[in-house]
Amino acid sequence: MRIPLGLVLPLLLWAAFGDLLYRKIDNRLVVALGVMWLAMVGSGGLQQSDSASGAIWQILQTVLGASAVIGIGFILFCRGHVGAGDVKLTAALCLWVGADRQVFFVLTTSLFGGALVVAMPILSAAETALALLWMSGTRRVPALGSMGTPHCLSGQPIRGLPYALAIVAGALVTLTAP
Numbered sequence: 001m002r003i004p005l006g007l008v009l010p011l012l013l014w015a016a017f018g019d020l021l022y023r024k025i026d027n028r029l030v031v032a033l034g035v036m037w038l039a040m041v042g043s044g045g046l047q048q049s050d051s052a053s054g055a056i057w058q059i060l061q062t063v064l065g066a067s068a069v070i071g072i073g074f075i076l077f078c079r080g081h082v083g084a085g086d087v088k089l090t091a092a093l094c095l096w097v098g099a100d101r102q103v104f105f106v107l108t109t110s111l112f113g114g115a116l117v118v119a120m121p122i123l124s125a126a127e128t129a130l131a132l133l134w135m136s137g138t139r140r141v142p143a144l145g146s147m148g149t150p151h152c153l154s155g156q157p158i159r160g161l162p163y164a165l166a167i168v169a170g171a172l173v174t175l176t177a178p
Contacts, residue, residue: 005175007036008096012168015089019164020123021131021150025085033092061099066091069106086163093171101174109170116166123162128152 011033015025073087097105131150151158
């Protein structure tokens with residue numbers, strides 16, 4: 001199965017950018033990923049099985065895996081360990097990677113998450129530089145300013161990791177691996 005990365009990549013970049021600068025993953029992004037996945041499934045674009053029953057079984061397993069991510073993620077969210085957007089994004093991407101690669105995706109994302117923790121001091125400097133660049137762009141194109149001021153420039157303490165960076169990296173590795 002070959003995923004049309006051109007469809008998914010802009011949304012992944014949007015998730016990473018939004019989480020890095022604003023510590024928020026837009027719900028519209030997660031819904032778009034889900035709707036696009038449904039459209040691909042409906043058109044047979046993600047089908048690996050030759051039989052209808054095999055395809056249905058494959059879809060059911062994929063949805064069950066994504067549902068397990070939502071369930072476990074909800075518990076972790078309630079305990080304050082992860083953000084709701086991170087859980088929703090991970091579950092939506094579990095649909096795209098398919099049942100047979102979901103464990104690989106979650107493990108790969110976890111490894112990137114560990115690297116993210118280690119790299120956070122460097123990432124903070126990069127975040128500030130990107131935020132300054134973004135804000136200079138909003139002066140030229142005022143419509144971009146509707147997102148507000150990035151957290152690192154707002155004087156508000158930045159809470160949490162921009163974990164979408166790890167989720168996106170895990171998804172890219174999983175979706176492009178043979």
